[in-house]
Amino acid sequence: MLKKESRILGISGSRLGDGLVIVGVVFRGSFWLDGVVITSINTVESNYTPEISRMIRSTKQFPQLHAIIVSQHLAPSRQLLIDELTRSVRLPVIAIKPVKRLKPYRHATKSKSFDFSVDGKHVAVSVAGVSKDEARRLFAVGCAQGFGIPEAVKVADVLVKRLGFLERETRIRKRHQSQKQ
Numbered sequence: 001m002l003k004k005e006s007r008i009l010g011i012s013g014s015r016l017g018d019g020l021v022i023v024g025v026v027f028r029g030s031f032w033l034d035g036v037v038i039t040s041i042n043t044v045e046s047n048y049t050p051e052i053s054r055m056i057r058s059t060k061q062f063p064q065l066h067a068i069i070v071s072q073h074l075a076p077s078r079q080l081l082i083d084e085l086t087r088s089v090r091l092p093v094i095a096i097k098p099v100k101r102l103k104p105y106r107h108a109t110k111s112k113s114f115d116f117s118v119d120g121k122h123v124a125v126s127v128a129g130v131s132k133d134e135a136r137r138l139f140a141v142g143c144a145q146g147f148g149i150p151e152a153v154k155v156a157d158v159l160v161k162r163l164g165f166l167e168r169e170t171r172i173r174k175r176h177q178s179q180k181q
Contacts, residue, residue, distance in 0.1 A: 005029045007064045008142045009056060010152025012071035014160045016167050019043055022052055022074070023159045026061045027152035030144040035061050036159070048080045053088040062089075067130065067138045070095040071153045073160065082111050083128040092130035094138065096123065096153065121148025 005028040013022040019040050026035040039055040041048050056062065068091055074080065082093040095111075114132050115124040118139045127135050142150030
């Protein structure tokens, strides 16, 4: 049974320098930010799932997590298999994806894809370890009123974008300093 304050981990990621930075944000429902975890992955690796699994298990809130929701910015691929992640952490995984791509992710053989509406917003997802109704309930708990994306995912996306901005600013500053010398 889901409560209004059930803990949900939102994950987002972005290329940063030579690697990939992954940010996880734990929210209690759509109300309180409960924790943040971060890891970096060498993009040469063929499978990101083990490192993301270690990151998830490292959160002090791990025993209380109800689900993991992956941002469309870190869409599952050969490097992140949501069915493998579900088996590894023993939690349901929901991957948000653009509405136009409703087919299951090619490499996630046991995942299912479908769409539904949350507070009037259309959402397309690929899931592993959870039914359509359960995924809809998790979204209802994690989304603030009037939004179709859970707060944990929105905050993870913002943090990843901010890290990318800071890295670009640092590179620009270094370039300007080297040009002055």
